[in-house]
Amino acid sequence: MKKYLTLILLALPLVSCEDFLEEKMVSTITQDYFESEKGLEELVVGTYNTLRWKYGFMEGPYMFETGNDIAEPTDNNWATISPATWAPSGEAGSYANNLMGYYATQLLGGYPIINDCNKAIEIIKEKAPGKFGANAAYSNTRLSEVYFLRAWTYYMLVTQLGDVPMPLKSNNSLPAAFNFPKSTSAQIYSQIISDLRFAHDHLPLPGTTERGRITKYAAAHFLSKLYLQREQGKAFQTHRNEDGTINPNNPDAYLGLLYKGRGANDLDSARIFSTEVIDAYASKNGGAYQGLANDFWDLFKTARGDWSNEENAEIILQASYGNNLANGRYGMRTTAAFTNDYTNAAWNIPSKTWAYGLRKGTGFLPTDWGYDVFTDKINDSRFEKSFQIEYESASFDNTSLTDGPGLPYNHVSNRSLTWTADEAAYFNANIQPEYDRASWAGRKAVTGQRKIGQGDLGLVFLENTKETAIDIQEALAQPYVLYPRWVKKGSEYYYRKTGADRLVSNTGLLLGRTLRPSSRKFVDPNRSTVDNHFGTRDVAIFRLAETYLIRAEVYGRQGDYGKAIADINVLRARAAYKVGEKRAEVLARIYPGSDKLLKTERSYPYSSAENTYDKIRVDASYWDGGSKKSLAENYPPEANTTEKRFVHFIYNELSREFNFEQIVYEGIHHAGIQLERVLHHNQLASSKVGNWPTSDNPVGNNGQNGNGKGVFSARNTFKPFPQSFMNMLTDEKGVPLTSGDQIRNYQNPGY
Numbered sequence: 055m056k057k058y059l060t061l062i063l064l065a066l067p068l069v070s071c072e073d074f075l076e077e078k079m080v081s082t083i084t085q086d087y088f089e090s091e092k093g094l095e096e097l098v099v100g101t102y103n104t105l106r107w108k109y110g111f112m113e114g115p116y117m118f119e120t121g122n123d124i125a126e127p128t129d130n131n132w133a134t135i136s137p138a139t140w141a142p143s144g145e146a147g148s149y150a151n152n153l154m155g156y157y158a159t160q161l162l163g164g165y166p167i168i169n170d171c172n173k174a175i176e177i178i179k180e181k182a183p184g185k186f187g188a189n190a191a192y193s194n195t196r197l198s199e200v201y202f203l204r205a206w207t208y209y210m211l212v213t214q215l216g217d218v219p220m221p222l223k224s225n226n227s228l229p230a231a232f233n234f235p236k237s238t239s240a241q242i243y244s245q246i247i248s249d250l251r252f253a254h255d256h257l258p259l260p261g262t263t264e265r266g267r268i269t270k271y272a273a274a275h276f277l278s279k280l281y282l283q284r285e286q287g288k289a290f291q292t293h294r295n296e297d298g299t300i301n302p303n304n305p306d307a308y309l310g311l312l313y314k315g316r317g318a319n320d321l322d323s324a325r326i327f328s329t330e331v332i333d334a335y336a337s338k339n340g341g342a343y344q345g346l347a348n349d350f351w352d353l354f355k356t357a358r359g360d361w362s363n364e365e366n367a368e369i370i371l372q373a374s375y376g377n378n379l380a381n382g383r384y385g386m387r388t389t390a391a392f393t394n395d396y397t398n399a400a401w402n403i404p405s406k407t408w409a410y411g412l413r414k415g416t417g418f419l420p421t422d423w424g425y426d427v428f429t430d431k432i433n434d435s436r437f438e439k440s441f442q443i444e445y446e447s448a449s450f451d452n453t454s455l456t457d458g459p460g461l462p463y464n465h466v467s468n469r470s471l472t473w474t475a476d477e478a479a480y481f482n483a484n485i486q487p488e489y490d491r492a493s494w495a496g497r498k499a500v501t502g503q504r505k506i507g508q509g510d511l512g513l514v515f516l517e518n519t520k521e522t523a524i525d526i527q528e529a530l531a532q533p534y535v536l537y538p539r540w541v542k543k544g545s546e547y548y549y550r551k552t553g554a555d556r557l558v559s560n561t562g563l564l565l566g567r568t569l570r571p572s573s574r575k576f577v578d579p580n581r582s583t584v585d586n587h588f589g590t591r592d593v594a595i596f597r598l599a600e601t602y603l604i605r606a607e608v609y610g611r612q613g614d615y616g617k618a619i620a621d622i623n624v625l626r627a628r629a630a631y632k633v634g635e636k637r638a639e640v641l642a643r644i645y646p647g648s649d650k651l652l653k654t655e656r657s658y659p660y661s662s663a664e665n666t667y668d669k670i671r672v673d674a675s676y677w678d679g680g681s682k683k684s685l686a687e688n689y690p691p692e693a694n695t696t697e698k699r700f701v702h703f704i705y706n707e708l709s710r711e712f713n714f715e716q717i718v719y720e721g722i723h724h725a726g727i728q729l730e731r732v733l734h735h736n737q738l739a740s741s742k743v744g745n746w747p748t749s750d751n752p753v754g755n756n757g758q759n760g761n762g763k764g765v766f767s768a769r770n771t772f773k774p775f776p777q778s779f780m781n782m783l784t785d786e787k788g789v790p791l792t793s794g795d796q797i798r799n800y801q802n803p804g805y
Contacts, residue, residue: 085226089177091184097174098196101203102266104167105373106386107210108716109593113149115391115418117214118716121728121770123735124424124709125718128568129416133738134764142777142805151776153214164207165221171204173224191256195263198253202268205246205253205276212239213720214773216311216802217300220245231788236800238298240315243284247317250277254327260338265365266374266592271334274327275370275596278604281324283724285611287314290726300803307803308768312726321608328605331370335598339367343628345598350628351439354575356591358408358456361580363591370596375589389581389589390414392714394442394572399469400555401512401535402447402460402504408579409457410445411572414587419570420713422539422746423735425517427709429686432647433666436629438638440713441571444534445513447506450584463507470506471535471555473499480531490658491639494533505533513537514640515571520547520747522646526557536644537569540749549749549758562749562757563738573714599625599711607704615674615700622672622704625711630667636660677703690727690734701725728771739764769804 087093108114119125120132131139140146155163178186178197186193211218220237222245254273263269293310294300300307317323335345347353347368355363364372375386393411397403406412420441428437437443447460447470461468473481478499486498493509506512516538518524523540526548530536535555541548552569553559561567578589602621609618631637642648642660652663675681677689677699684699687706693699708721722728733740740762749758756763780801783791791797 088173089181089183091186094174094177094181094183094186095196097170097177098200101167101171101174101200102374104164104203104207104210105371105595106375107153107163109373109375109388110386111152112387112391112415113152114716115388116145116149117153117773118719119391119418119714120719121732121739121766122719122722123731124421124427124713125418126421126424126567126736126738127416127418130564130738132416134564135739135766135770137765140770140774142774142780142801147774147776147778150214150773151778153210154218154776154779156776156779156782164211165219167207168204168221169224171200171207172222173226174200175204176224194256195258198256198273199268201249201253202257202273202276205249208242208246209276209280212242212314213723215775216308216772218242231786232782232784233786233788234783238294238313238315239287239311240298240313243280243314247277247280247284250280260370266372268371271331272371272596274331275601275604278324278326278328278331278601278608281317281320281327282604282608284314284317285320285324286725287312288316288320291316299799302798302801302803304803305768308729308771309726311772311802312724321612325605325608325612328601328608331598331601332605335367335370335601344624346602346624346628348628350436353594353597354439356577356579358579361591368598369594370598370601372592372594374592386589386591386593387587388593389576389578389591390587391417392573392576393417393578394419394568396442396445396513398513400471401445402463402468402470402506402510403445403449403512404461404469405450406584407448407450407457408581408584409448409577411442411574411577412581412585412587413572417572418714419568419572421736421738422517423688424709424713425571426519426688427706429683430647430670431517431645432637432641432651433631433669434626434629434710435631435635435637435666436710438641440574440710441515442574442577443515443517443571444511444638444640447508447510447512455584459508460506460510460512461508463504463510465507468504468507470504470512473501473503473505474530475501476527477531480527481533484528485531485533488657489533491533492658499531499533506535510534511639516640516644517571518646520549520749523547524644529557532644536640539570546750547747548751549747551751560751560753560757562751562753563763564756575714594715600708600717603704603708603711607701610697610700610704618700619672619674622707625707626670626672627667629710630665630670631662632665633662635662637662688735690730692727692730702727702731705731723771729766729768732766733762736764736766737762739766741765741767767804769802772802774805775801 088097108118120127126133138144153164155165178193182193217236217238219234220242250273254270257268257270257273260269290309290313293306294313300310339345341348347366353363353366390413393413395413397406428434431437449458449460451458478501481499511534514534514536516536518538518540520540523542524538526541526543529538529541539550541551541557550561551557552561578591580590602624606618606621637660639660642656655663676683677696678684679699687703689699689702693702705722709718712718722731733742737746742762744760746760748760752759780797
């Protein structure tokens with residue numbers, strides 16, 4: 055054990071456009087190898103695997119999406135915060151174990167990567183082989199990369215677990231005693247900020263190194279985020295003991311874990327570093343939106359054989375993957391977590407296709423608030439660019455391995471839904487006269503005939519509210535299968551009815567939750583086969599839009615709302631529909647608010663006649679507490695001051711911009727507003743009673759009776775330390791921790 059270092063992390067794939075990630079399949083390597091120039095360079099490259107952790111394992115989404123207010127797992131035990139699941143010995147503990155990297159038989163995860171970082175740092179500083187000794191600038195660049203990657207790993211651990219052990223020296227063997235005292239979040243933030251300051255001063259600029267390597271502006275962005283989070287946590291110092299420890303008996307102990315120390319000028323530091331990034335990208339990239347992608351969809355659009363979105367200039371740092379399955383031990387799993395697999399002959403989508411998502415097993419879909427945080431779905435294009443709200447008929451050709459347009463409506467093999475007499479009559483009288491979709495060609499509905507042909511819409515979602523419920527007769531008479539959230543029948547209101555595509559089954563909450571719009575952001579048409587769920591795409595970790603929101607929050611906390619509004623509106627200007635940009639048909643025809651569109655905009659091809667920026671431009675009324683715009687933001691009751699509402703607005707905007715990009719959890723968590731947002735917005739996780747509208751189709755406690763279905767509490771804002779890890783711990787003499795006080799004081803509060 056002392057002679058050899060097991061380094062599974064060096065099993066890295068060949069990655070398109072990231073040539074420095076060269077595949078080196080190894081099992082054991084002698085210590086002497088890493089003290090050579092070549093071995094040290096490979097050790098540095100191996101530590102980059104930490105950037106993939108969130109995206110290459112299903113544990114990543116469960117750790118960084120469960121527990122926010124805009125996403126819910128389709129696994130009910132996770133979604134409702136089942137105590138058996140959210141326990142040290144449950145899946146939450148198991149996934150925390152995987153994050154930490156304390157496996158019984160393998161070394162993958164945070165602490166093995168930290169150990170590799172520590173080893174690289176020591177060799178660079180103490181041995182400096184070859185070029186590392188001959189070229190100080192080269193050596194400092196590589197050292198800076200490792201500092202960044204170690205900081206990133208600690209950041210993930212602190213975000214999920216709070217105070218954690220912080221080893222800064224490497225180990226080549228198992229320790230004599232498993233005595234791992236925890237460092238406070240304040241100590242960890244002080245260390246990683248110091249390391250990142252060094253990194254910031256020695257990292258190269260974008261464009262002067264291989265794409266995928268860490269740059270000066272990645273460090274600056276990360277620093278701005280950490281400085282802001284340290285400022286956010288200052289108010290919680292009183293929830294720690296005087297010696298900095300946590301009192302597990304304090305009901306607000308979780309807030310103490312959010313305290314990260316204090317610097318004299320944290321807000322100013324966050325502003326300075328975010329401004330450095332913003333100014334550099336605005337100057338370098340230009341464009342109408344000050345360094346942002348010209349179109350929000352440019353960040354995510356992809357096609358068979360095309361990965362050009364990965365090189366969008368807005369991206370500051372990405373997790374790099376390749377166009378094959380050699381993407382680490384578990385591949386790239388984000389596409390499997392957040393997309394959905396909607397294949398049904400009744401929608402004239404009889405087979406899997408490249409163009410639509412493919413989920414394997416359980417995954418994640420938005421909460422109702424995840425859709426409704428878009429308070430103007432008609433004019434904010436990010437709504438339809440984030441979620442797959444309509445599917446055209448489609449099929450897969452096994453001979454040419456290409457997607458096709460689906461079957462003609464009168465084809466003998468077409469098995470799409472047929473018109474009933476009532477539906478056909480309603481459609482012909484009320485919809486057909488103005489329904490001018492090109493594929494429809496003006497045809498009438500005929501009882502018994504198939505509804506959906508080539509180029510027609512097949513499956514469509516309507517995320518409306520009870521107040522804007524669609525009449526069930528109108529919903530059923532659409533020339534496609536429409537699934538509304540709310541339908542009205544006479545004086546009754548039904549929530550998420552499904553079943554045989556006729557809105558007959560009462561599914562409510564917990565039952566049949568998967569039939570709703572899924573994320574579009576990670577659909578991957580470059581999978582190796584049409585039925586393979588492993589992805590190939592890079593994932594943006596930092597992008598400039600977040601830098602703008604970081605600086606906007608800083609300005610707001612400093613009382614300069616005018617500058618905060620200007621930064622927010624850079625995102626809003628990009629989010630607006632532009633003249634000639636096409637809306638989804640369902641947005642233009644049916645969604646609440648579509649009646650305010652011009653007649654030409656409600657007609658095929660549903661092109662916007664104007665730039666909608668003036669309709670979504672932000673001003674201070676969005677958080678004044680009384681205006682229509684402020685009320686639409688649906689602030690939790692705890693947001694009872696202008697500053698608190700402003701902070702919540704920032705995270706509403708972060709949700710609109712970054713849903714399912716695995717950073718919203720980080721934002722609301724470190725801001726100390728996670729508990730109130732989850733309880734107010736996430737019905738499946740919340741224990742609140744009477745906080746949601748009621749329907750006339752409840753299914754016992756599983757239906758929409760207006761009550762929360764979960765037990766999310768203060769303790770769930772942090773994950774538990776794994777039971778297997780706790781069982782391994784000893785004191786400094788190697789004696790296992792056995793007393794209740796020892797275990798309770800080490801474990802996170804409430805577990």
